[in-house]
Amino acid sequence: xxxxxxxxxxxxxxxxxxxxxxxxxxxxxxxxxxxxxxxxxxxxxxxxxxxxxxxxxxxxxxxxxxxxxxxxxxxxxxxxxxxxxxxxxxxxxxxxxxxxxxxxxxxxxxxxxxxxxxxxxxxxxxxxxxxxxxxxxxxxxxxxxxxxxxxxxxxxxxxxxxxxxxxxxxxxxxxxxxxxxxxxxxxxxxxxxxxxxxxxxxxxxxxxxxxxxxxxxxxxxxxxxxxxxxxxxxxxxxxxxxxxxxxxxxxxxxxxxxxxxxxxxxxxxxxxxxxxxxxxxxxxxxxxxxxxxxxxxxxxxxxxxxxxxxxxxxxxxxxxxxxxxxxxxxxxxxxxxxxxxxxxxxxxxxxxxxxxxxxxxxxxxxxxxxxxxxxxxxxxxxxxxxxxxxxxxxxxxxxxxxxxxxxxxxxxxxxxxxxxxxxxxxxxxxxxxxxxxxxxxxxxxxxxxxxxxxxxxxxxxxxxxxxxxxxxxxxxxxxxxxxxxxxxxxxxxxxxxxxxxxxxxxxxxxxxxxxxxxxxxxxxxxxxxxxxxxxxxxxxxxxxxxxxxxxxxxxxxxxxxxxxxxxxxxxxxxxxxxxxxxxxxxxxxxxxxxxxxxxxxxxxxxxxxxxxxxxxxxxxxxxxxxxxxxxxxxxxxxxxxxxxxxxxxxxxxxxxxxxxxxxxxxxxxxxxxxxxxxxxxxxxxxxxxxxxxxxxxxxxxxxxxxxxxxxxxxxxxxxxxxxxxxxxxxxxxxxxxxxxxxxxxxx
Ligand SMILES: Nc1nc2c(c(=O)[nH]1)N[C@H]1C(S)=C(S)[C@@H](COP(=O)(O)OP(=O)(O)OC[C@H]3O[C@@H](n4cnc5c(=O)[nH]c(N)nc54)[C@H](O)[C@@H]3O)O[C@H]1N2
Ligand SMILES: Nc1nc2c(c(=O)[nH]1)N[C@H]1C(S)=C(S)[C@@H](COP(=O)(O)OP(=O)(O)OC[C@H]3O[C@@H](n4cnc5c(=O)[nH]c(N)nc54)[C@H](O)[C@@H]3O)O[C@H]1N2
Ligand code: SF4
Ligand SMILES: [Mo]
Numbered sequence: 001x002x003x004x005x006x007x008x009x010x011x012x013x014x015x016x017x018x019x020x021x022x023x024x025x026x027x028x029x030x031x032x033x034x035x036x037x038x039x040x041x042x043x044x045x046x047x048x049x050x051x052x053x054x055x056x057x058x059x060x061x062x063x064x065x066x067x068x069x070x071x072x073x074x075x076x077x078x079x080x081x082x083x084x085x086x087x088x089x090x091x092x093x094x095x096x097x098x099x100x101x102x103x104x105x106x107x108x109x110x111x112x113x114x115x116x117x118x119x120x121x122x123x124x125x126x127x128x129x130x131x132x133x134x135x136x137x138x139x140x141x142x143x144x145x146x147x148x149x150x151x152x153x154x155x156x157x158x159x160x161x162x163x164x165x166x167x168x169x170x171x172x173x174x175x176x177x178x179x180x181x182x183x184x185x186x187x188x189x190x191x192x193x194x195x196x197x198x199x200x201x202x203x204x205x206x207x208x209x210x211x212x213x214x215x216x217x218x219x220x221x222x223x224x225x226x227x228x229x230x231x232x233x234x235x236x237x238x239x240x241x242x243x244x245x246x247x248x249x250x251x252x253x254x255x256x257x258x259x260x261x262x263x264x265x266x267x268x269x270x271x272x273x274x275x276x277x278x279x280x281x282x283x284x285x286x287x288x289x290x291x292x293x294x295x296x297x298x299x300x301x302x303x304x305x306x307x308x309x310x311x312x313x314x315x316x317x318x319x320x321x322x323x324x325x326x327x328x329x330x331x332x333x334x335x336x337x338x339x340x341x342x343x344x345x346x347x348x349x350x351x352x353x354x355x356x357x358x359x360x361x362x363x364x365x366x367x368x369x370x371x372x373x374x375x376x377x378x379x380x381x382x383x384x385x386x387x388x389x390x391x392x393x394x395x396x397x398x399x400x401x402x403x404x405x406x407x408x409x410x411x412x413x414x415x416x417x418x419x420x421x422x423x424x425x426x427x428x429x430x431x432x433x434x435x436x437x438x439x440x441x442x443x444x445x446x447x448x449x450x451x452x453x454x455x456x457x458x459x460x461x462x463x464x465x466x467x468x469x470x471x472x473x474x475x476x477x478x479x480x481x482x483x484x485x486x487x488x489x490x491x492x493x494x495x496x497x498x499x500x501x502x503x504x505x506x507x508x509x510x511x512x513x514x515x516x517x518x519x520x521x522x523x524x525x526x527x528x529x530x531x532x533x534x535x536x537x538x539x540x541x542x543x544x545x546x547x548x549x550x551x552x553x554x555x556x557x558x559x560x561x562x563x564x565x566x567x568x569x570x571x572x573x574x575x576x577x578x579x580x581x582x583x584x585x586x587x588x589x590x591x592x593x594x595x596x597x598x599x600x601x602x603x604x605x606x607x608x609x610x611x612x613x614x615x616x617x618x619x620x621x622x623x624x625x626x627x628x629x630x631x632x633x634x635x636x637x638x639x640x641x642x643x644x645x646x647x648x649x650x651x652x653x654x655x656x657x658x659x660x661x662x663x664x665x666x667x668x669x670x671x672x673x674x675x676x677x678x679x680x681x682x683x684x685x686x687x688x689x690x691x692x693x694x695x696x697x698x699x700x701x702x703x704x705x706x707x708x709x710x711x712x713x714x715x716x717x718x719x720x721x722x723x724x725x726x727x728x729x730x731x732x733x734x735x736x737x738x739x740x741x742x743x744x745x746x747x
Contacts, residue, residue: 004451006118007468008111046073049502050556052487053092054154054479056624057176058199058222059487060084060092061557064480064502072096072480072502080557082224082491083199089221090622090637097633098461098478099506103702105463105475106507120473125510125518128472133522135455135471136167139428145169146391147427149412154433155484155499156459156476156512159529163516164430165386166528171393171426173407175439183726184341186403187351190590192364193578197373197490202334204228206368209329211240211322213264213354215338218248219619222339238329240322242267245616245644245689246682255322261614261687261730262344262605263312268353269602270308271323273300275360278320280327282362289575290359292587292598299599311602330361332368345719345728348403349600352588356600359584365569372569373490374562379544381537383528396426401725402594408725410440410718416449428455432512433476437465438626438693441715441729459512462630463700476512477505483513483534486541492567494560496545498538498552596723605719605731607686612666612733613649614687617711626693629704640708642678644689650679653736662737663688665714670737672697675709688734 046065053060053075061081065073075095079086088095108128109120123131139148145168150160153174161172176198177185185195196202204210205228217229229249233239239253242264250256259267275281276297286293305316326333335357341347363369393407396415401408413436416426426449440446450456450469458470467473476482480502487497505511517529531537539549547558569575576582580589592598608614622628622637629635643663645655655661660674673695683689695710719728 005111005453005456005469005471006451007447008118008120044068049500050078050497050553051075051479051499051502052484052497053088053095054499055091055095055098055628056222057154058083058224059489059497060088060223061487061497062088062092063556064096066502070503072099075480078497078556080555080559081497082493082495082559083489084223085227087223087227089223089226091221091624091628091634092223094622094628094631094633094637095480097628097631099480099503101462101630101632103463103630103700104461104478104507105467105473105509107475108508109467109470109473109475111471123472125508128474129515129518129522132455132457132472133519136428136519137523139454140167143425143427144390146171146389147425148430149173149393149407149416149426149428150430150432151175151409151412151434151436152430152432155479156432156516158485159513159516160430160432160459162383162528163520163525166520166525167523168387168389170389171396171407171412173393173409173412175409175434175436177406178404178408178410178724178726179342179439179441179729180340182342182404182406182408182724183347183721184337184339184351186405186724187348188337188355189405190403190579190588191352191355191359191585196337199224199489199491200337200339201370201373201490202336203332203366203368203371204334205231206332207232207237207329207334208332208368209238209240209326209334211242211326211333211335212249212253213242213268213336213338214341214343215336216243216245216247216249216618218252219621220339221619221621238325240325244684244687245618247618255318255325257314257318257322258684260311260313260684261616263602265346265350265353265600265602266303266308266311267314267319268350268357269300269303269600270305270312270319271326272296272353272357272360273303274305274320274323275327275357276300278324278327280324280330281360282330285331285362286360289577289584291579291581291583291585291589295587296356296599303602311604326357326361329368331363331366333361333363334358334369335361335363342721342726343728343730344605345721345726345731346603347721347726347728348723349597352591353600356586359586364584365575367568371492371567373492374494374564374567375490376488376494376496376545376560378486378488378496378541381531381540383530397725401721401723403590403596404724409434409436410442410445410720410727411725413440413446413449416453417445418452427453428457429453430457430459431466431470432459435460435464435466435626437469438696438710438712441712441718441727443713444716459515461509462627463698464626465696465698468698474515475507475509476515477509481505481509482511483538484511486538493562495557496552497557498549500553591723594723608733609666612735614730615663615665615711615714615732615734616683616687616689616730617692618689620691623691623693626696626710629694629696629707630701632703635703639703640676641691641694642676643709644678644680644683646683646685647679647681648685649688650677653738655679655736655738662739663709663714663734664737665716666733667716669714669716671695671709671714673706673709
């Protein structure tokens with residue numbers, strides 16, 4: 001009998017010798033002997049290579065500088081890049097730390113048994129890839145290729161996705177959908193026939209009023225938005241922030257509405273009520289472009305600010321005043337749809353209310369509201385068509401989440417547990433650049449799926465928690481050491497950017513494109529990667545786009561004029577929207593047909609019981625998710641997360657700033673480690689707050705191990721959005737455990 005897959009905790013990996021390719025060996029010696037350039041060293045002659053950042057998925061374009069010995073010195077923004085205008089955020093600037101992180105994965109690893117215990121051993125690329133290709137073929141032959149799934153976040157996903165589709169599977173899932181912006185996209189597609197994309201098409205630069213509901217720009221460091229927000233502020237724009245926490249941007253706002261968590265939909269309905277009852281809406285726009293206004297008017301009649309007050313704790317006068325402020329700025333107003341919006345399970349409906357409010361104020365397709373993006377069509381390097389899959393990911397969860405338009409990471413995870421959905425159990429996962437244990441709520445479900453699978457392959461740069469579950473770990477080189485797909489971001493103008501290697505890969509690491517191609521060749525699917533070298537492929541694509549690899553090496557970025565002069569709607573002209581009615585659907589025919597409320601309805605959410613507090617979480621400017629906690633440069637700026645506690649609560653529990661506590665959630669789950677308390681008025685008494693991405697439990701992360709608490713382990717309760725399967729994560733409650741046994745766990 002096969003033994004069930006266990007998480008491999010500690011290993012001697014990398015302590016012993018590691019296989020080194022010749023060139024990589026040289027680079028390694030250079031880096032380790034000479035180390036990272038010190039601040040005291042005089043800057044020598046530096047050469048620069050173009051890149052785009054991979055510290056988050058905004059993908060700002062920049063330049064990597066290195067000296068004659070090949071040491072990387074710094075990364076700066078590319079002045080011609082419309083996403084960063086020459087300025088990277090603190091995380092992007094700290095990107096070199098990814099390269100210098102001595103805890104990096106160094107060579108392929110394979111699960112093996114030693115003295116009756118599961119452990120890893122080092123392997124050559126040949127052996128690791130041969131093994132994976134053989135297992136994938138066997139699994140596809142036995143269960144069908146549809147039972148192989150890819151989880152991915154980041155540039156390498158494109159290559160593994162090609163591999164998967166060439167095999168005959170469409171199950172490619174990204175946490176950026178069902179754990180992030182999925183509900184928003186579905187809400188806007190059902191309303192406008194078009195999503196928000198990434199980077200978002202918010203025209204913040206020219207807005208006169210920006211309404212942020214939860215979006216904590218300034219802590220959420222998505223570069224263009226933060227830059228444009230400060231430009232807008234300088235030009236006198238009003239900011240209205242709705243957040244139970246006094247966020248950084250709340251401090252720059254004319255209005256801060258410290259809303260009771262989980263009640264935003266009531267506030268949105270009250271705002272819609274005021275805008276309609278006081279006739280503040282854009283009448284010409286609503287009449288020309290929208291569908292269902294009369295039903296909406298009737299629907300919101302009773303949703304007065306007084307009604308909402310009892311739910312949200314926001315004073316009726318404030319609701320009215322802020323609604324009028326938005327209307328006065330209309331159409332240069334943005335009710336920002338946010339990005340990480342999987343909060344309470346009714347998120348698509350909350351975002352529908354956001355979409356409706358924007359439509360009433362006429363901001364969609366208007367300067368200072370939302371612009372219509374344009375992008376380059378990057379041609380595909382010639383390859384055969386993909387085979388028709390026998391089943392799609394959708395059949396993994398029949399009858400559920402009918403409006404999901406992309407594969408659901410959590411849905412595939414659930415469908416990988418035997419018996420969950422008899423029609424389709426997933427048997428093999430390739431996990432590229434996503435740390436599922438830190439990323440998907442309900443860790444038990446993730447672990448149960450991982451224990452059951454026939455094959456788990458993890459492609460990562462770091463020994464993240466997920467790598468401990470792999471049968472084979474494939475170490476990718478960092479973004480500073482590789483070429484990658486052409487960046488092609490939707491924006492005001494079409495633009496492209498190149499990522500080229502500033503230096504050769506350290507250790508025995510390889511780029512994702514190389515791994516995917518090598519696997520394809522071994523599986524008889526080499527035609528899908530018909531290029532000889534990545535340089536040849538990129539040069540071919542660039543030439544089709546009127547440039548070349550050589551030119552892009554010099555410029556990094558290329559901007560194009562728009563294809564049409566249609567960034568904003570022309571006044572007095574009808575527009576055909578990609579909805580069933582061809583109009584902006586205030587009343588959604590798609591929702592109705594799928595059996596959901598065609599107009600958003602407020603439903604109350606559960607409240608914490610006595611002694612418990614809602615677990616709230618967000619971003620810190622110097623970190624990205626769970627991926628930067630071990631980065632030497634960024635850990636230097638912030639090495640652990642802390643727990644925001646209201647003074648009233650602190651008084652009740654006798655807590656002081658600097659105390660360490662552990663947390664226990666509503667299901668009795670206790671955090672592995674402890675967290676430092678920060679007593680502050682900036683958080684409401686009904687919640688506590690922490691930055692996501694800390695509390696790493698893998699000892700191989702020397703700097704990050706045991707520092708702070710991992711919010712994900714306390715999210716055992718998930719409120720699934722019935723419309724599209726988003727995983728509502730903010731319905732978890734915690735209480736304090738005052739003995740600091742977390743310290744023991746850490747030591
Ligand atoms: N520095 C940094 N920046 C990042 C990232 C990163 O990792 N690091 N990640 C990027 C990604 S992928 C995403 S999706 C975005 C996420 O960034 P946003 O979309 O801005 O994320 P939110 O979850 O809305 O933001 C958390 C805020 O919501 C507030 N909040 C909590 N509950 C409620 C509630 O019930 N109502 C309201 N109104 N507010 C509430 C919290 O107090 C907190 O201030 O950030 C992006 N930018
Ligand atoms: N509890 C909780 N869960 C969340 C969130 C939250 O705020 N709290 N936020 C949600 C949101 S908005 C999002 S978008 C997702 C993000 O979720 P993920 O994308 O899973 O984010 P990370 O946890 O940073 O995991 C990224 C992994 O990629 C690896 N990596 C970094 N660079 C590379 C590379 O170049 N190549 C490869 N192959 N791997 C690389 C890192 O080492 C890390 O293990 O998480 C979601 N889940
Ligand atoms: S916003 Fe910051 S971390 Fe994200 S891509 Fe840009 S520079 Fe990199
Ligand atoms: Mo996200």
